[in-house]
Amino acid sequence: MGSATTQALAASTDALAAASGLDLGSAAELFAASRAIGESAQLSGALADPAAPAAARAALVSAVFAGVSTPVRTLLTTVSAQRWSSASDLIDGIEELAIRTAAKAASGDDVAGELFGFSRVVAANPELELALGSRLGDASAKGALVEKVLDGAASPAAVLIASSLVRNPRERRVRQVLGRAIDIVAAQSGRTVATVYTAAALTAQQQTRLRDVLARRYGGEISINQVIDATVVGGLRVQIADDVIDGSISARLADLRQKLAS
Template sequence: MGSATTQALAASIKTLAAAKDPSLDTARELLAAARAVSESSQLSGALADPSAPAVARQNIVTTVFGAFSAGAQDVLKTVATERWSNAGELVDGIEELAIRAAAIAEPGVDIEGELFGFSRVIAANPELELALGSRVGGEGAKSALIERLLAEGSTSAASTLLITSFVREPRGRRIRRLLNRAMSIVSSQRGRVVATVHTAAPLSDAQRTRLSDSLSRRYDGQVALNVVIDPAVVGGLRVQIADDVIDGSISARLADLRQKLAG
């Protein structure tokens, strides 16, 4: 992400935060805008053109997205006013704003956990990931497949909106990468970080609370847990937060011991 994009995104996030009660409709409209801009090189080029007057770029927003809510239009006008490093990052920025809008609209929903759960389903089914990423089959077939999968659980409207959008418009990206990015954005919006915990056996509520509290103290902020049952861990835990890995598993200790004996 270029420095211009960083500043543009920060300004756009402020406009979103100032919007009056962003709803899932706001998120839906922003996702639709991201898709429209992505599919039109003429539109993306016009909005990302730093040589064009800001007023002219805002007028484009009014012309193209005039049927959107006032909140969504305000956010898109800020996007159009700011300078982005390139048109691709402008589209990514609109998509991020949509994800943040969904997180704001559903504050009591564990969106990160639901996206993580869906990501694990895909990870366990390579054929499913291939089907979702393939250009064969068409958008309608993929959407129908996702609807069937989500209907089997109790996925929230916010997570359903995001997952469906990612499947319809991956823009050459793998679905799990999109889900991981969305989880990170939702956590950032909510002022917390997510720890992925690998354990051989499920954690009790008390264990989850102790681990979350311990990590929150270590990272000086709220930490949410995504737990993966992984028999390869053998015992103990393997915790990953961003690029940090805390490996207290028995398998890691055995590997370390073997290395010492071999050396």
């Protein structure tokens, strides 16, 4: 992420935090806006063009998105006024605002946990992953498939996020976009996501101890997502963003084999 995008995203997120009147419907509008901009190279290029006057970009937003609610149009105007490193970054930024808006609208639900659960369902079902990730599939059909799979099993916010993302993958893998969404939802609630790979499920007490240790190391609250993985053998492998803490027996054995071979 370029420095321009970092600043633009920070300003856009601040605008979201200060905005009022946003709800789950607003999140749906932002997802639709992100999709529309992503499908038009001309529109995305014009909105991300740093040489274009901010007033011209604001007028373009008003013209193209005249039908959306006032709070969303105001937010899109703020986004377009920023300097983004690329048109792709601008689209990512609007998508992130949509995810954050959905998370804010469902603050009482475990949206991150539900998205993680769905990502594990996708990982365990190659046919489902292929259907959702195929470039040839119809976007609306993919969204409808997600809604069918999650019907009654997830909150409306989680369903909206997942179904919207598969409609607009933009060359990204399904689990990749879900992983990004999980991190954004967690960040919106002031948490950091730790994915824990273990051969057997952790007890509540073990989770509490691990959460406390990670909180001291990384600061802030930690959300733990467990992945049962027989290849871990024993111990844990913890991933937080790009950091990996591997205390598994399999990792120790691999290290030992490497030392013996050298």
